[in-house]
Amino acid sequence: MGNGTSVWHIAGAAALALGAWAGSPAAQGGPLICPGCDLSGQDFSGRTLEAPNLAGADLDGANFSGAVITGGNFIGASLSGATFRDATIQAGAEGVPTLFQNADLTGADFTGTTITAGDFQYSTLNCSNFPGVVLTEAVFGPVVAMDADTACTADFTNTTLSCEFAHRVDAIDLTGADLPDCSVTLDDGSVLEGVFDEAVALPEGRYEAAPDGAEGFAKAGSSAFVPPKGTALRTYAAVAQTVYVSSEGTDAAGCGSDISNYCKTIAYGADQCTSADCLVTLQYGTYALAAPVAPGKGAITISGGYVGDKPVSNYQSRVQAPADGVPAFDLTAQDSGIVLQNLLVVGSSPSAPRVSAHSIALRASGAALTFDGVNLVAAAGTTGPAVGDGTAGADGVTGSPGTGPGSPGAGGPSSCGAAGGTGGQTISATASSHLPFPWVECKYECHVQWRNGGSGGAGGTGTNASGSSLSKADSLACYACPSGRGGLPKSAATGTKGGNGSCGAGGAAATDTTGSFDANGVWTGSAAGAGTNGLAGGGGGGGGPGGSCGYANCLCSSSAYSGGAGGGGGSGGCGATPGSGGQMGGASFGIVLVGAQLSLAGGPSVVTGARSGDGSPGGAGQKGGAGSSGGAGKSYSDICNDGGASGARGGAGGIGGASGAGAGGNSGPSVNIVLTGSGSSVTGTLTHYVGAAGAGGSKGTAGASASNCTAEDAADGIEGIAETTHTY
Known part of the structure; x- marks a missing residue:
């Protein structure tokens, strides 16, 4: 904030939930800040409401009977069927x-309401009731916003009216209404003044329904009303040109040269x-x-x-910003010195959730x-865009079986x-004999060479599962022929x-609850942290080979039988990929000054904050892949004969780890x-109605791998800031 600035804060920095706010004013601790909230049917009867920000809220059927509302903000709220019977509606600070x-x-029912300061411009008044209410301090504007075809008009019977009502006598029920301070001369020379003893019927053609899509009623043959005598006017210094x-x-x-x-x-x-x-x-x-207004004409008004x-x-023209959060006015150095007067500027929300959406x-x-006399209304932010869940880890693949003595199974x-280890195999098995001189004793011998099962891949475990091995003692059974055989060879584990x-x-x-702006005044939101990957299970070790047999004797032929090859180890399940972090909710900004200076002059100006968008939920973690079984070793039905x-068998692969979920995104x-x-x-x-921060996004669901583990929890998103002024 620049030096010498005085800003009156209508609302405190923290939004109060309705439940926490309920109770006596002393216990409430501050104004009710709930722009855009669903408060339909809520009971506010008898309450003292100091500068509540209920802009854009759903207050259908709400009960404000007997309430005292000081400087309340109901801009854009839905108050269909709400009752304000016997309530007091008055100005807040700075006369707003x-x-x-x-x-x-x-x-809406305002029967018996005391209105000492109320602004109803552009409000929809179908079937509304103001019987007997003094409306001399209320501003409605020169048209009554009603469906021209409705049979249910506004009820202003027995009210005391200001001069601005004099041109609306055909649009509303003014039976018994009092226009004490003004008279209006119509085109035919007749005068309307004093008390309307009955509903006034003007000559046919005097007034007509507004064109389709327009508001209220207009004077026949005219695009606007002429203000009645007695209506207060603004005065300005003469200018060289008026458009x-x-x-x-x-x-x-x-x-634009004149009003024709x-x-x-x-x-x-x-x-x-x-x-x-x-x-x-x-x-x-x-x-x-x-499109935004950017005149580029210098210090025009x-x-x-x-x-x-x-x-x-007290009248304001309503300027509705372009769709999709685009500014109503996007001023540059070529507009320096521009003056904006008596405008109601209404922002728009982004059309759909997206990364760094903002209004x-x-x-x-x-x-x-x-x-000078500008009311500026920020638009609500959108929820952050949805983010991706993680991906489940791939399951392991079963190891291949051994198919022969020299054909081990491949690992999955x-x-x-996390590949499985290769099965072991017999490389060679031989048996031989000879009868050395003096040919008294036969010499025989058997030989075998083998390779044990290979180790499985470590995956994410850091440790290789070893293949099974065959000990030397178990690797060979060598027999003399034809004397028969003794112990059999063994199989590896x-x-x-x-x-x-x-x-x-x-x-x-x-940790970022504000986002950031670039040099062009474009905002970028933050993103929450993603979860981390689950790690792959290790591959199973290959199965070792079976022991071999040998027969040898000098009187008969020698023969050998190789042991069966081992099966390949099953591969381990892969780890799951993590859920993405949630995105920040859409930002809601009233005015963005990029190296610019705003001055307040003349009539009071108001900025109404809105609710920022909720953060999006974090993506879910997923389960790790299942480890697969090892392949079977080659088997023989008649050991040492066939x-x-x-x-x-090869070892089974390990289970892949589940992935972590993403954290929820912060609200904008x-x-x-x-x-x-x-x-x-x-x-x-400048009069401020502070907005409210949306809710942080929820954390994603943690991944879980059955018979293994569950990922650690993620964090929920946190609320973004809600402030009247923030320096980036």
């Missing part, structure tokens, strides 16, 4: 009235300015933008709330600008370093099982005014 702008008041703009005008060369030749859009009207000493007047009504060529004091109602880069293959892979850990929440001892920031870049400042008194 309780705001019902843009609210849906269909069927007139109406949403019912036409953008064409030379438009309105331009249609703000941008086109501003483009008609030939110098900075130019006043662009906006007729009362809504200007829905397709864009002033709303006009009725014809008259600037009515900005107004952005100024390198420009000095002035607000693996893409994660089953290959060693691979170790299980360890499970991963959950992701950590991001072959040697059977080869051993909600900031009324962002100061970024060198020299950004705000000077003057």
Whole structure:
């Protein structure tokens, strides 16, 4: 905040949940801050509500009977069927009235309500009831926002009205209503003044329903009302050029020269300015933008709330920002000195969740600008985009069986370093004899060469499972022929099982609760930490070979039988990949000043904060792959008659580790005014309704591998900031 700035904070820094807020005002600890909340049917009767921010909230059927509402903010709220019977509605600090702008008041009941300061501009009034209420201190604007075809009009019977109602006598029930301070001369010379003893029926054709899509009722043959005598007007210094703009005008060369030749859009009207000493007047009504307003005409003034060529004091023209979070005004150094007056600027939310989605109602880069009687309403952020879950680890592959003495089984293959070991095999087995001189004793001998089972791949365990081995004593049985045989050769043990892979850990929440801005005023959100991988189980060791047999004698032929080859080890299951970290929720910004200076002058200006988007949930972890079994060794049915001892089975692969889940994303920031870049400042008194932070995203579900382990938990996301002003 720049030096010398005085900012009055309507709301405290922390949002209060409705449950915590309930109770006596002393126990409540601060205003009710719940923009965009679902509070339908809630009972606020008899409560004292100091500067609540309920903008955009669902308050259908809510009960405010007997409540005292001071400087309340109901902008854009849905109040269908709500009751304010006998309530008191009054101004807050800096004289800001309780705001019902843009609210849906269909069927709302204000019977007996005391309204000393209320702004109902652009509110929908179908079937609303104000019988007997003094409305001289309420502002409704020059049109009544109702469905022209409805049979249920607003009830203003026996009310005391301000002059602005004089042109609405056909649109609402004014039986017994009092217009004490004004009179209106109609085109035919007749005068409306004093008390309406019955509902007034004007001559046919005097008033007509507004065109499709427009609001309320309009005077026949006219695009706007002429303000009644007695209506307060603003006064301004003379300017060299005035351009007139109406949403019912036409953008064409030379438009805007007078009220019979309105331009249609703000941008086109501003483009008609030939110098900075130019006043662009906006007729009362809504200007829905397709693109941001960026006049580039220097220190011009864009002033709303006009009725014809008259600037009515409390009226504001509504400027709706383009869709998808795009700013209504995107000012540059070429706009330095621009003045915005009597505008209701309404931001828009991003159209869909996406990474770093954000809404900005107004952005100024390198420009000095002035607000005079501007209400700016930030739009809600969107939920962070969904992120990916992890992927389950691949299961291991069964080792191949041994198929012969010299054909060991191959270990199961693996893409994660967890292949099974190769089975062992007999390389050679021989038996021989000879009768040396003096031919008295026959000499015979047997020989065998073999290879033990191979080790399995370590996977993520750091240890190789060994293949089974055949001891020398068990590797050979050598017999003299034909004297028969003694002990049989032995088989090796089953290959060693691979170790299980360890499970991963959950992701950590991001510490960044604000996101960041680049030099162009574009915001980037943070992302939460992903989980970690599960590790692969080890491959099983190969099965060792069976022992061999040999027969030898000088009187008969020698023969040998090789032992069976071992089976290959099963490969280990691969570890699972982790869940991704959740993304930050969408940001909600009212004004972003990038090396820009905002000054406050004239009428009070208000910035209403919204709720930022929730963080997205973290992605789920997954299970590790199952280890597979080893292959069988080659076996023989008649040892030492049709072959040697059977080869051993390969060891099973280990189980892959489960992966960790991603942490939940943080909710986005909600900031009324962002100061970024060198020299950004705000000077003057600005009324703030602080917004609220959305909820942090939930952590993903941790992966679990049966008969092995479960990944460590991830963290939930945390709330982003909710502040009136933040310097980036």
